[in-house]
Amino acid sequence: MTLAGVLWDMDGLLVDTEPIWTVAEVELAATLGGVWTDEIKAAVVGTRLDVSVPTILRWYGVEPTPARVAETAAWLLHRVAELFAGALPARAGVPTLLAALREEGVPMALVSSSFRVLVDAVLAHGFGPFDVTLAGDEVACGKPDPEPYLTAAARLGADPAYCVVLEDSPAGVASGLAAGCSVLAVPSVEGVEFAPAPRLAVAADLCGVTVATLREMTAPA
Structure with missing residues (x-):
């Protein structure tokens, strides 16, 4: 099967940044007179600031x-x-999978709900290289709308049907599926669940996920 591209989410998937976001969110909740909870975290994870x-x-x-x-x-x-x-820190299995995809020449995009300033901050830590990077403030509609993944696939010159999205949030999973991609969900936040769907697989982490694993997920010709 053809693997035309791998489209990576950033926060909580490529990089273990959700605990870092939680630090800021706990501080924000305190200024609002409340306490940050897993419930509100699950409600906003993976969404753009204009939604969250x-x-x-x-x-x-x-x-x-x-x-x-x-x-x-x-x-x-x-x-x-x-x-x-x-x-x-990278999430478990990320460095190995990135290296394997690069070695086989598989096109890759980084597709984040975070704004460009945060995407560039992550890239400055040495994550990548990616053929395409797309930030949340560079699309009209953020996840769960399909626009981010459709845009990234188009910039790679790849058919979404032969792309695999790597995601950790329900909003991101919905975006990838709506774009016509296969999706591998790797949850990063407790309490987040994914409803069964065609072309959706779920894993605890990316350890053991290979290029062959992703190739098997793409649609047949």
Whole structure:
């Protein structure tokens, strides 16, 4: 079977950044007079700031006015960028799979809901190289809309039907499936579940996932 491209999510999939996001989110919840919980984390994981911030504000009883959303998003973006300056560990199995895909010349894209400033911060730590990188503020509609993965596949010159998306969040999984890709879900947050779907597989981590594994997931000709 043909493997035309592998489309990587970033936060929680390529890099174990969800605990870093949680540090900032705990601080944010405290400023809103609340406590950050696994439930709200599961509700916003994998979504863009224009989706997650209004959800967070409503959760803590704050009216998500445009001004308040903009202020909160700017604070969160700045705080996470500060935290990204420290160590950013890869998720288990990532370095081995990246190296194997590079060795076989499989085109790869990094497709993130995070804004470009955070994507570049991760890339500065040596993750990659990717043939295409696409940030959340570079598309009109973020995940779960299919636009991010459709755009990345198009920039690779790849048919989505022969691409595999690697994701950790329900929003990202929905985006990849809606784009017509096969999806391997590797959850990073407790309480996150994935409804069974055609062309969706779930794994605990990427250890043992090979190029052959991904090739077997693509649609037959």
